Amino acid sequence: MNAVLVLEQFLNGVQFGVTLFLLAAGLTLVFGIMNLVNLAHGALYMVGAYVATSVFRWSESFLVAMVAALAASLVVGMIVEIVTLRTLYERDHLDQVLATFGLILVFNELVSIVWGRAALYANVPTFLAGHVSILPGVPYPTYRAFVIVIGLAVAILLHLLVGRTRLGMLIRAGASNRTMVAALGVNIRLLYTCVFGIGAGLAGLAGLMAGPIYAVQPGMGEQILIQVFVVIVVGGIGSIRGALVGALLVGMVDTLGRAFLRPMLSLMLSPSAADSAGPALASMLIYVLMAAVLFLRPQGLFPARG
Amino acid sequence: MARRLLVVLGFVGLGLVPLVAEALHQPFYIDLFRRIMIFAMAALSLDLILGYGGMVSFGHAAYLGIGAYAVGILAAHGIESGFIQWPLAMFASMLIALVIGAISLRTSGVYFIMITLAFSQMLYYLGISLETYGGDDGMPLRARSRFAGLVDLSDAHSFYYVVLGLLVLFLVVSHRLVNARFGMVIRAARSNEARAQAIGFAPFRYKLTAFVIAGSMCGLAGALLANQTEYLTPEFMHWTRSGEILFMVILGGIGTLVGSVAGAVVLLLLEQVLSSWTEHWQIVLGPILILVVLFARRGLVGLLPAEGRPRD
Numbered sequence: 308m309n310a311v312l313v314l315e316q317f318l319n320g321v322q323f324g325v326t327l328f329l330l331a332a333g334l335t336l337v338f339g340i341m342n343l344v345n346l347a348h349g350a351l352y353m354v355g356a357y358v359a360t361s362v363f364r365w366s367e368s369f370l371v372a373m374v375a376a377l378a379a380s381l382v383v384g385m386i387v388e389i390v391t392l393r394t395l396y397e398r399d400h401l402d403q404v405l406a407t408f409g410l411i412l413v414f415n416e417l418v419s420i421v422w423g424r425a426a427l428y429a430n431v432p433t434f435l436a437g438h439v440s441i442l443p444g445v446p447y448p449t450y451r452a453f454v455i456v457i458g459l460a461v462a463i464l465l466h467l468l469v470g471r472t473r474l475g476m477l478i479r480a481g482a483s484n485r486t487m488v489a490a491l492g493v494n495i496r497l498l499y500t501c502v503f504g505i506g507a508g509l510a511g512l513a514g515l516m517a518g519p520i521y522a523v524q525p526g527m528g529e530q531i532l533i534q535v536f537v538v539i540v541v542g543g544i545g546s547i548r549g550a551l552v553g554a555l556l557v558g559m560v561d562t563l564g565r566a567f568l569r570p571m572l573s574l575m576l577s578p579s580a581a582d583s584a585g586p587a588l589a590s591m592l593i594y595v596l597m598a599a600v601l602f603l604r605p606q607g608l609f610p611a612r613g
Numbered sequence: 614m615a616r617r618l619l620v621v622l623g624f625v626g627l628g629l630v631p632l633v634a635e636a637l638h639q640p641f642y643i644d645l646f647r648r649i650m651i652f653a654m655a656a657l658s659l660d661l662i663l664g665y666g667g668m669v670s671f672g673h674a675a676y677l678g679i680g681a682y683a684v685g686i687l688a689a690h691g692i693e694s695g696f697i698q699w700p701l702a703m704f705a706s707m708l709i710a711l712v713i714g715a716i717s718l719r720t721s722g723v724y725f726i727m728i729t730l731a732f733s734q735m736l737y738y739l740g741i742s743l744e745t746y747g748g749d750d751g752m753p754l755r756a757r758s759r760f761a762g763l764v765d766l767s768d769a770h771s772f773y774y775v776v777l778g779l780l781v782l783f784l785v786v787s788h789r790l791v792n793a794r795f796g797m798v799i800r801a802a803r804s805n806e807a808r809a810q811a812i813g814f815a816p817f818r819y820k821l822t823a824f825v826i827a828g829s830m831c832g833l834a835g836a837l838l839a840n841q842t843e844y845l846t847p848e849f850m851h852w853t854r855s856g857e858i859l860f861m862v863i864l865g866g867i868g869t870l871v872g873s874v875a876g877a878v879v880l881l882l883l884e885q886v887l888s889s890w891t892e893h894w895q896i897v898l899g900p901i902l903i904l905v906v907l908f909a910r911r912g913l914v915g916l917l918p919a920e921g922r923p924r925d
Binding site: 338344391394395400401402404405406408409410411412413415416417419420529533536537539540544583586587590591594597598601602605 | 663669671716717719720722723724726727728730731732734735738739741742743744745852853856859860863893895896898899900901902903906907910
């Protein structure tokens with residue numbers, strides 16, 4: 308029984324990890340190539356979640372909701388890139404952080420004007436409701452299993468895209484020397500917008516899948532974005548592989564910490580002390596992980612450059 | 614001279630606020646400007662490391678929270694003397710800043726931004742999980758700090774002038790600091806760390822010291838904030854608060870010290886006006902922020918004729 312619980316929490320950790328990965332991959336690509344810190348990345352995740360939830364309610368088709376959410380986050384992302392972010396590429400990180408902070412204020416407020424401040428709860432589509440048995444006699448929610456499968460599939464596709472295709476080659480080249488790539492006749496502007504679009508689409512995908520699991524509300528993007536920062540710092544900025552390893556590590560540590568820290572502490576401390584220290588420590592665990600990684604390897608586990 | 618005159622006039626203006634508010638029968642303005650000055654202290658302490666050391670700390674609100682919680686927790690246990698509370702608030706923020714700084718200053722650039730943000734978020738969650746001290750909802754401050762009958766903070770005017778006095782003191786100390794040898798080393802490390810190292814300085818130690826000084830200054834602002842609101846909540850440490858403090862510095866003019874005071878005044882007054890118009894005031898503030906960053910990089914101080922200020 309206990310082993311089943313551990314397995315279930317382990318899978319929850321993987322599920323949270325792949326959600327983090329979808330966001331981290333986009334953010335790390337945008338940073339690695341455009342040298343842009345985009346705090347508003349979480350806003351695209353929020354857009355994905357809201358559009359998916361309301362389109363699903365209206366059309367009752369998960370497929371339609373999925374397409375709408377992906378399209379919406381892609382379009383919103385590209386518009387934001389063209390209107391504001393383009394001018395920021397040459398600026399220092401401080402300017403980028405502040406301007407995208409301004410974007411966050413706008414997006415959160417827009418969402419609360421359109422959908423209200425109260426949290427929405429999305430339903431799991433019927434064909435993904437219920438449970439699957441991952442081992443004989445061990446049920447696991449189908450929807451979470453679906454998220455894991457999609458997340459890992461995207462990770463593999465992204466790996467192939469960056470490593471095996473012409474676009475991926477340009478992306479890698481742009482990350483190591485953008486002036487040279489531009490001099491070789493590549494339309495770097497278009498490349499940037501494409502990469503930003505991919506990142507935005509991935510964020511939207513994360514958002515649409517997160518809808519039925521977490522509450523859909525204004526500010527949901529930043530809550531997860533800060534955890535995504537931890538992922539990127541742990542994994543190494545600009546590296547997709549680092550983002551995957553970092554995301555799984557952070558997802559696992561966070562989920563397992565929340566599930567098992569309190570019972571473990573109650574073996575050593577009094578129940579009331581464990582009750583108050585457990586959740587506090589659990590929510591701090593990923594930051595402790597980050598501090599430890601930085602202390603040992605200031606550039607993260609898989610640094611992309613030098 | 615014009616610039617210095619303007620600064621003096623500005624502070625005389627701040628000094629007159631309670632009298633004007635009294636004459637207009639609007640005690641609300643005393644409260645508002647006291648709050649503004651407390652945030653000005655926080656912004657000033659950030660400008661010290663941001664403007665002169667190039668350290669983009671996106672987690673400065675953490676020290677506001679630590680200072681406030683130090684006062685609140687001591688008061689909850691019956692220790693109400695400000696002579697104990699305030700130094701302890703500064704000491705606690707100093708220690709935390711030492712730990713955060715020692716880890717995050719090992720990195721630079723974006724990493725530094727993200728790490729300071731993550732650490733402040735960690736403290737925010739710690740605040741939420743402190744069930745004994747109100748947890749998510751926060752808790753009321755039992756009583757404002759007492760100073761053995763010397764000053765009475767429950768008197769709006771005395772409290773106002775205490776805050777004003779501390780703000781001026783902070784400004785003078787910071788001004789002396791950045792123009793002293795210490796400040797020069799920090800600035801040298803910002804413009805070229807390798808060169809500063811080559812001529813025999815250890816930039817890390819100087820930067821860490823500046824980071825710790827800024828943290829403890831902001832901790833005192835936090836202690837004042839707890840007395841101001843008479844309520845403490847983890848929201849003091851929320852990352853949007855850090856963003857706001859950062860914006861005050863940029864709005865006023867980075868690396869100018871007085872600019873951050875001006876930035877705090879303008880931003881908080883703007884928020885006050887906008888929020889009286891509409892509940893969705895952030896939809897106006899967001900674009901203003903973006904426009905300031907894109908087009909008015911030198912801030913309010915940059916609007917004044919540049920004189921006597923070394924361009925860097």
